[in-house]
Amino acid sequence: MSLQIQKPILVGGLVVAGLLSLDLLSHAASNGNALMLGTMAIGGGYWLWSKGRGAIAVQPIKIDPSTLTRLSEQVKLIADQLTIEGGNSASLRQSLVQALQEANRQHYRLVVTGAARVGKTSVIAALPATDFISVQPLELTETPALFEVDGAKVQIDQALQQADLVVFVTNGDLTATEFAHLSKLQQQVVVVLNKQDQLAPADRDAVYQNIQRTLAGITNQVVAIAAKPAPIKVRTIAASGDVQESIEQPPIEITPLTNSLRTVLAESGAQLVLNTTYWEVDRLKNSGKAQLNGLRRARALPIIEQRQWIAGATAFANPLPALDLLATATVNAQTIVDLSAIYQQPFSIELGQSAASAMGKLLLQLGLVEVATQAIGGILKTNAVTYVAGGLVQGMSAAYLTRIVGLTLMEYFADQDVVAAQSNPVWNSERFGTLLQQVFQANQRLTVMQEFVQQGIQRLMPDTKPQVS
Numbered sequence: 001m002s003l004q005i006q007k008p009i010l011v012g013g014l015v016v017a018g019l020l021s022l023d024l025l026s027h028a029a030s031n032g033n034a035l036m037l038g039t040m041a042i043g044g045g046y047w048l049w050s051k052g053r054g055a056i057a058v059q060p061i062k063i064d065p066s067t068l069t070r071l072s073e074q075v076k077l078i079a080d081q082l083t084i085e086g087g088n089s090a091s092l093r094q095s096l097v098q099a100l101q102e103a104n105r106q107h108y109r110l111v112v113t114g115a116a117r118v119g120k121t122s123v124i125a126a127l128p129a130t131d132f133i134s135v136q137p138l139e140l141t142e143t144p145a146l147f148e149v150d151g152a153k154v155q156i157d158q159a160l161q162q163a164d165l166v167v168f169v170t171n172g173d174l175t176a177t178e179f180a181h182l183s184k185l186q187q188q189v190v191v192v193l194n195k196q197d198q199l200a201p202a203d204r205d206a207v208y209q210n211i212q213r214t215l216a217g218i219t220n221q222v223v224a225i226a227a228k229p230a231p232i233k234v235r236t237i238a239a240s241g242d243v244q245e246s247i248e249q250p251p252i253e254i255t256p257l258t259n260s261l262r263t264v265l266a267e268s269g270a271q272l273v274l275n276t277t278y279w280e281v282d283r284l285k286n287s288g289k290a291q292l293n294g295l296r297r298a299r300a301l302p303i304i305e306q307r308q309w310i311a312g313a314t315a316f317a318n319p320l321p322a323l324d325l326l327a328t329a330t331v332n333a334q335t336i337v338d339l340s341a342i343y344q345q346p347f348s349i350e351l352g353q354s355a356a357s358a359m360g361k362l363l364l365q366l367g368l369v370e371v372a373t374q375a376i377g378g379i380l381k382t383n384a385v386t387y388v389a390g391g392l393v394q395g396m397s398a399a400y401l402t403r404i405v406g407l408t409l410m411e412y413f414a415d416q417d418v419v420a421a422q423s424n425p426v427w428n429s430e431r432f433g434t435l436l437q438q439v440f441q442a443n444q445r446l447t448v449m450q451e452f453v454q455q456g457i458q459r460l461m462p463d464t465k466p467q468v469s
């Protein structure tokens with residue numbers, strides 16, 4: 001079957017899908033793979049899509065050794081900071097040493113992945129029999145099947161993270177899900193079209209070329225193999241006219257894969273190991289940062305609690321006549337300064353004051369003061385107390401908004417470098433505004449607010465017995 005791919009793109013894509021459908025019909029039926037035709041059509045669609053967009057920028061980033069060194073320095077800094085702040089940095093340090101030692105290993109880690117029953121195990125079984133493996137030590141691992149409803153997502157991710165090179169196996173048809181998965185891979189990938197023996201010889205080129213084109217922006221390593229071809233029945237008719245049937249085992253076709261592995265590893269094996277190491281150290285950095293932020297959070301929360309009830313009690317005793325005053329009362333420059341110190345972004349009191357006034361304006365602009373006041377008023381009326389003391393809505397709103405601002409500050413600082421690079425950090429009001437809305441929304445659930453109101457009544461009016469409905 002010869003294909004005219006030079007036609008207008010749209011027609012070309014449909015022709016590919018259409019012609020393949022006919023030829024694959026028998027195989028699709030014998031596999032019980034009713035989706036095959038549909039997915040071929042999708043494959044054609046992707047081709048159009050990738051053509052239209054040019055190359056998809058997912059080629060692995062080239063990490064150079066100095067980038068890795070800089071990242072390692074950051075992890076060390078985080079470990080030092082953990083020690084300073086009373087945390088345990090031993091396991092982070094040890095993991096870093098291990099990760100960097102791994103960078104010198106002499107073998108490559110190949111992880112074979114793909115959907116269920118595409119032939120992952122068969123590929124791994126076929127490889128050791130080749131000459132190539134005897135000269136090039138490889139560690140071959142198979143992930144659990146991708147795309148299963150109750151799939152082992154964690155194990156899959158963990159296995160893939162270890163890979164210097166991913167060998168992605170498919171049956172020769174590329175589904176939308178497979179394509180999406182391939183485009184997200186961090187590593188270089190060799191795509192293996194297995195079970196070539198199931199395709200009519202005339203179709204092989206067409207399927208192969210179509211997939212190669214679809215994946216042009218992702219990898220140039222696409223190989224067609226048969227890791228474990230099915231036995232075939234052969235009929236011979238003797239001169240006498242007697243028909244004889246025998247079962248023959250077609251040979252394994254694995255050479256295209258070994259050739260591809262040889263090329264990729266010779267060209268960029270060292271680079272691939274460097275990349276794996278880089279991403280491993282990057283994960284260490286994130287987990288160290290999370291550990292550090294956990295410590296800081298534990299120190300910041302009591303400060304926020306304390307300040308929220310101070311703001312609440314003040315507004316309760318001296319009810320503020322206007323929303324803008326309420327907004328101002330909830331953002332306290334000293335709280336900003338204190339939290340910034342915990343997160344090693346020390347703000348001067350002047351910077352704290354200007355940030356506080358920006359935050360007050362933001363609370364009003366976003367309508368958060370009004371929303372909070374109304375919600376709290378509503379809760380108080382319906383199910384918290386039998387009567388609403390004057391100023392209680394105001395006091396409670398001041399406490400609530402102080403808390404929201406404090407929680408947002410924690411998120412804001414947690415995002416920054418673990419130790420400020422400069423002595424007077426820059427205040428990014430826009431970033432704060434985005435986080436403020438997120439935190440506000442996350443705390444807006446009725447149950448969260450009701451609980452807060454209950455606490456507030458006990459704090460602000462300790463003699464009142466709240467009536468819980």
Ligand SMILES: Nc1nc2c(ncn2[C@@H]2O[C@H](COP(=O)(O)OP(=O)(O)O)[C@@H](O)[C@H]2O)c(=O)[nH]1
Nearest residue numbers: 116117118119120121122195226227228229230
């Ligand atoms: N016809 C054919 N069948 C294959 C080929 N490779 C694997 N299979 C069959 O596909 C099924 C699944 O293979 P397996 O390697 O266990 O797939 P895995 O689930 O991805 O590990 C088995 O029945 C294999 O015999 C191949 O190249 N040709």
Ligand SMILES: [Mg+2]
Nearest residue numbers: 120121122142
């Ligand atoms: Mg398997």
